Amino acid sequence: MVGIELGDVQGLILRGYTMPVARYLGLSVRKSAGARAFLAALMDSDSAIAALTTAAPWPVKPDCCVSLGITFPGLAALGVPPASLASFPVEYREGAVQRAASVGDVGASAPERWLPWLADPALHLLVVLFAQCDDALDVATKHLEQAWFPGCVELGRQDGARLPGNFAHFGYRDNLSQPTIDGIPPSGLPDPLPPAPVGEFLLGYPSQFDQFSYPVPEPLELGINGSFAAFRVLEQDVDAFAEFVAQQAASTGMPAELIEAKLCGRWRNGTPLVLSPDTDTPNPPISPEAMNNFDYVGEYGDEQGYRCPIGSHIRRMNPRGQRVAGNGGQQHRIVRRGIAYGPPYDPAHPRDGQARGLLGLFIGASLRDQFEFLMTQWANDGTFAAGLGRTNDPLIGAQANGATSFSIPRPQGTVVLHGLSRFVTTRGGAYCFLPSISGIRYLAGLGSDR
Amino acid sequence: MAEQPSQPVQHPLTVVMKAKSPEDYAALRQAVEALQALPPDKNPITVAFNKIGTVHFGRFAFLGNDQLGVITTYDGDFDVYINEFIDNIGDVFNTLLAHVEDAPPLPVQTHRQEFLNYVHRVDCGCVEPFYSAYPEHTVLDILNVTRDGPS
Numbered sequence: 001m002v003g004i005e006l007g008d009v010q011g012l013i014l015r016g017y018t019m020p021v022a023r024y025l026g027l028s029v030r031k032s033a034g035a036r037a038f039l040a041a042l043m044d045s046d047s048a049i050a051a052l053t054t055a056a057p058w059p060v061k062p063d064c065c066v067s068l069g070i071t072f073p074g075l076a077a078l079g080v081p082p083a084s085l086a087s088f089p090v091e092y093r094e095g096a097v098q099r100a101a102s103v104g105d106v107g108a109s110a111p112e113r114w115l116p117w118l119a120d121p122a123l124h125l126l127v128v129l130f131a132q133c134d135d136a137l138d139v140a141t142k143h144l145e146q147a148w149f150p151g152c153v154e155l156g157r158q159d160g161a162r163l164p165g166n167f168a169h170f171g172y173r174d175n176l177s178q179p180t181i182d183g184i185p186p187s188g189l190p191d192p193l194p195p196a197p198v199g200e201f202l203l204g205y206p207s208q209f210d211q212f213s214y215p216v217p218e219p220l221e222l223g224i225n226g227s228f229a230a231f232r233v234l235e236q237d238v239d240a241f242a243e244f245v246a247q248q249a250a251s252t253g254m255p256a257e258l259i260e261a262k263l264c265g266r267w268r269n270g271t272p273l274v275l276s277p278d279t280d281t282p283n284p285p286i287s288p289e290a291m292n293n294f295d296y297v298g299e300y301g302d303e304q305g306y307r308c309p310i311g312s313h314i315r316r317m318n319p320r321g322q323r324v325a326g327n328g329g330q331q332h333r334i335v336r337r338g339i340a341y342g343p344p345y346d347p348a349h350p351r352d353g354q355a356r357g358l359l360g361l362f363i364g365a366s367l368r369d370q371f372e373f374l375m376t377q378w379a380n381d382g383t384f385a386a387g388l389g390r391t392n393d394p395l396i397g398a399q400a401n402g403a404t405s406f407s408i409p410r411p412q413g414t415v416v417l418h419g420l421s422r423f424v425t426t427r428g429g430a431y432c433f434l435p436s437i438s439g440i441r442y443l444a445g446l447g448s449d450r
Numbered sequence: 451m452a453e454q455p456s457q458p459v460q461h462p463l464t465v466v467m468k469a470k471s472p473e474d475y476a477a478l479r480q481a482v483e484a485l486q487a488l489p490p491d492k493n494p495i496t497v498a499f500n501k502i503g504t505v506h507f508g509r510f511a512f513l514g515n516d517q518l519g520v521i522t523t524y525d526g527d528f529d530v531y532i533n534e535f536i537d538n539i540g541d542v543f544n545t546l547l548a549h550v551e552d553a554p555p556l557p558v559q560t561h562r563q564e565f566l567n568y569v570h571r572v573d574c575g576c577v578e579p580f581y582s583a584y585p586e587h588t589v590l591d592i593l594n595v596t597r598d599g600p601s
Contacts, residue, residue, distance in 0.1 A: 209533045209537055209559075212533075212536075212560060323590065324503075325502075325503055325525060325589075325590060326504060326530075327501045327503060327534060327538070328531070328534045369533065373530065377526070383526060383588050384526070384590075385590060386588075386590040387594055390459075390586070
């Protein structure tokens with residue numbers, strides 16, 4: 001087990017805050033010295049602003065947690081020297097806009113149609129707030145605004161708020177599954193998989209690959225204990241999803257609830273299909289702690305996907321022990337920090353014109369081997385697993401409307417749902433470096449001016 | 451993605467490596483022949499390919515009197531699965547690369563990007579189009595249908 005100085009790590013990487021409201025603030029550096037002073041203020045526990053939240057245990061849960069992501073242009077704007085900039089991985093250097101097409105952000109999801117602040121090449125800093133209530137969020141924001149100006153200006157913001165019962169807009173219970181990281185208190189429900197090595201999520205430690213640690217950006221004090229995150233604003237077309245499910249229920253004779261469960265891999269209440277394929281209220285019931293304690297193979301015996309379809313959302317995003325191309329089903333895990341935005345969907349009042357979706361941070365030591373791998377290999381292609389062909393994830397995939405199908409294997413014959421549409425549109429994204437506390441201190445101490 | 455690509459899911463790899471010297475060539479021959487003489491369940495290459503599940507075909511071929519060819523047909527993107535290949539077959543690469551010109555730094559496990567760059571340099575590619583009799587079927591698809599493939 002590797003020893004980690006939790007006080008040097010941004011808390012968001014290793015723990016979920018389970019706070020009901022959030023705010024993502026996109027800033028641009030206008031004066032590097034002023035921006036660096038803002039970073040220094042984030043490190044100062046005596047400062048009037050809320051200090052950056054670390055992974056160290058809390059004596060008392062704070063009202064508001066603060067995290068900081070920095071884009072590659074942001075590092076340059078802060079004055080990071082060229083040799084150091086060149087040591088960052090290419091996918092981070094190119095950024096979310098340039099790499100958008102490769103992860104399926106095309107058509108309506110292309111950067112040309114993103115929220116302007118997220119497509120802005122001058123997006124430098126992403127300040128992430130999670131808070132216990134709106135008042136705490138607003139107070140923290142006000143203090144931060146006073147601290148970052150005039151060194152930085154705000155380009156845009158997006159607020160999120162947890163839906164009642166911790167459900168997502170499509171109607172499923174969310175935030176049930178997070179990887180367990182070796183030596184770190186778990187931030188999700190237990191699963192039967194081996195813990196992920198720390199180096200899969202923090203730079204500077206052995207990774208999930210043999211004798212390999214991801215290169216630490218230079219200098220060491222900047223890169224070590226850092227991580228990377230893909231921030232995504234994902235708009236969910238709940239009307240289209242509901243209509244698709246209703247149409248398929250009518251044409252197949254399968255109950256709508258079962259179709260929803262087959263698409264996701266869990267019933268709406270979070271009960272995993274592989275543990276309970278016929279009902280969301282099994283008897284005896286599955287305890288809340290056991291809702292993530294499953295695999296698809298071995299003693300769980302669902303290799304053919306008769307209980308949980310191989311192409312379902314959760315099985316694609318986390319194949320667990322299932323056989324997949326490369327045999328890497330457990331080597332592309334990802335930490336997800338997500339919160340809904342927009343008002344709850346009311347099926348009694350559809351097509352209300354309200355934007356709603358998910359604000360997601362997808363965290364790992366390698367954007368290429370984690371977020372981008374999941375999107376390119378498992379979400380937007382099906383050739384990684386037997387029998388899926390060139391299909392996409394039914395919930396988040398980048399399929400053209402009506403273009404692909406979803407198969408529900410059954411012993412008595414497969415049911416195929418045709419005309420699957422794209423239900424999630426990307427409204428923006430950003431690739432961010434999540435530096436350690438030491439890293440932020442290093443950045444704050446840079447001397448050159450722009 | 452609005453449309454699926456027209457290319458087969460399989461891709462060719464035609465790597466040609468030149469031995470550093472006649473002695474290295476002899477050592478390469480000995481190493482490869484020793485590997486290939488092993489029973490399949492003891493041959494690290496067979497074991498690795500079975501586990502990875504993306505390689506349709508793979509063979510060694512000695513070319514001229516100083517080159518070793520490694521020729522495979524595999525599913526998906528080689529770059530994407532480079533880590534899995536190295537984890538499962540890295541030691542074989544280390545043994546062979548010790549005898550070839552312009553080899554990447556070794557071991558490959560700790561020099562992954564350099565190894566990937568090397569493979570791209572020595573891959574002869576193919577004159578398009580790459581023909582496949584079953585362009586939409588992966589190794590996993592075929593094993594699933596036949597149910598007699600190695601696990």
